[in-house]
Amino acid sequence: MTAPGRLSWTDVRDKIHSRILNRTYAPGDRLPRDEDLSLELGCARATVHRAMQDLSQSGLVERKRKGGTHVRAHPVTRATFDIPITRREVEQRGSRYGYQLVSCQTEVPPPPVMARFGIHQSPPMLHVKAVHLADNRPYIFEDRWIDTGSSPEILKIDLTTQSANEWLVLNKPYSRVDVRFYAVKAAGDIARQLAIATGEALLIIERTTWIGDRPITTVQSATAPGYQLASQG
Amino acid sequence: MTAPGRLSWTDVRDKIHSRILNRTYAPGDRLPRDEDLSLELGCARATVHRAMQDLSQSGLVERKRKGGTHVRAHPVTRATFDIPITRREVEQRGSRYGYQLVSCQTEVPPPPVMARFGIHQSPPMLHVKAVHLADNRPYIFEDRWIDTGSSPEILKIDLTTQSANEWLVLNKPYSRVDVRFYAVKAAGDIARQLAIATGEALLIIERTTWIGDRPITTVQSATAPGYQLASQG
DNA sequence: AAAATTAATATGTAGATACTTATTTTTGTC
DNA sequence: GACAAAAATAAGTATCTACATATTAATTTT
Incomplete structure (x- = not known):
């Protein structure tokens, strides 16, 4: 050395x-x-x-x-996780990537969504739901809100062919991100779009990003059953 | 500056x-x-x-x-998570911490547990199940395997009063750790010990540690419903 | 033309020096 | 004794210099 x-x-x-x-x-x-x-x-x-x-x-x-x-008097386990673009994640598993837009509309985000951004009121945002596929099978269902104030260009993107996930990650770098993990029972949209039984346990990856202190986007990604997220090195 | x-x-x-x-x-x-x-x-x-x-x-x-x-051509979201000792986590939420040993026996770990350590055969290990309580309510149920080869001292610890979690974190520093997250439906021991309905969706935090390339411990921590894990800074 | 050697290059590392800054401890004053 | 000012301290930062090392590019040899 x-x-x-x-x-x-x-x-x-x-x-x-x-x-x-x-x-x-x-x-x-x-x-x-x-x-x-x-x-x-x-x-x-x-x-x-x-x-x-x-x-x-x-x-x-x-x-x-x-x-x-x-x-440190109170040791902690510190672990780092890398969350790539979904398309890349699928391709690196050796699967064929697919994407399908489910819905896309402009509406005022409900309070829980505003809370993720740390705001109490908000103009309408773009609400996008989409499914990412691996070998034609649902892989991740994402429920996303995009602040069109900080990302007006998104309105010109054809979200039926390009995923908001990819466009945002490549075009909207953030200065701050909050990531959290939790589990939910599959129901409603999630169960329907992932084509699984109601009641399945799913890992949710929730990500919220800001540029400076302006919201960019917040997304709940519901992963298919069996999904695991592992720490780096 | x-x-x-x-x-x-x-x-x-x-x-x-x-x-x-x-x-x-x-x-x-x-x-x-x-x-x-x-x-x-x-x-x-x-x-x-x-x-x-x-x-x-x-x-x-x-x-x-x-x-x-x-x-980076393919940007990733990188997030760091700190996982403290459970007792400390509970106390920092302002709750009273409690702990209860469920079972403790020496047995040969099944293949999936060996796989977590990256080994194909193993002598018997100490298999410990315990519940951590917050304000007398189940908070985390842990199902742990401890390699008594690398941690023989654990056999002298009274695990009915002191949690293996705490003893290990304070006394068995590791040189490598693998952390992973996934979701499961509550069933069997998990549902019983967390006192929740079968079928609830739970976040599992799985942690495996080594010292050099010797296994120390691997644990599946089943968190109570609603548990969220948030990234640091 | 393919393979092996050599040169060039950008980051990585180690050391020395001088100064800055946050924080604690000491001291001095009221 | 309480409180404020001053001194001491240990990590943090910035710069320079010199060399190491991994990789790519160029060159020579087979």
Whole structure:
């Protein structure tokens, strides 16, 4: 990895990490100052800093100016999830992708939808329902609201041929996103469009995006039965 | 943030980010070299590097040696989730935490459980079922397998008073974790222990941890109806 | 023409130095 | 003793320099 005898920041990170694992530094403990560690390990402070940055990012330690570095007293499991464009997700599974628009109309979003955006009133938004197919079988049913104020171009898109999911992801980068997961019993539109029995348990992926503090879109994606979402690396 | 006139790495990051937002750099595009950017913006290459590191981490760009930096052609929504100890989660909601052991026995894990660990055969493991309560109401039912090879100490713990969840998180740091989410219909143990009707849709959080490549524990946490998991920041 | 070697290149890393900033601790004053 | 000002501290940031490393591109060899 590096010149012999020289410690890389990953070496330092792993060293500190293993000290946390073996309780040399226990939960809640304060770690030595970066500089002392660099002296002890025989590397530059910048190297310790880089290592600490990584440990901090992964939730193992907490750092504060003057306060020093502490092992998290209440460890958390931190996991990262990548949610790709649905078309790509289907294709990467080796399936043929299909898409079908179910409905599309402009209406005032109901309070629960406004709540997702963190607003209490709203002009009408574009309400789009669509099904994504994998090998001709329903894969995800999405129920989406789009703020035509921040995305007026969407009104010119032919949503019968191009999915709002794809257009938005490619054309409307966001500055903030909220993702949440929960489970629901299939019913109504969801059961009908996914072609499954009422009462099936489904994983819902709910995503809301903003640009600055302006809403862009919020979507409830109902996944087909058996769908699993796995963390990255 | 920084001395006047001087660009901080967050400034640089935001600048590049906004250029991605406004399509100066479009999906798939190659960005200028770090050095050229540093020249253009009037800062050190290290500052651009730090900014790029962050953009890369958040999934906006991809960097490769010699290959340069590219805006991700297929954008993904990247979200981070923190899963705390259940007791702490309950207490932070302002509820009173309770815990009840349901069963605890040593047995050979069935193939699906071995599969979670990525192994094909296994000695007997400790199989623990328990309910976490919030204000005396079932909150999470966990069905857990613990490798007594890597955690022999667990056999001395009185699991009727202390939850395996808590003991493991505090005493058995892991080097790798796999987290996945899916939905199931409540049935059998899950319905009984959560005291809900069969057929309810529940979110399952499945977590498997290793130390090095040795299994530590795998757990299916069945959350009470209505449970939501939200992304961080 | 195909394969192997070599050169060029952009990011990655390590080290040193100097300064900044948030936060705590100490000190001094009322 | 309470409160405010000053000092001390530890991480954070910015810059420079030098070299490492992975990849692509160019060149030579077979």
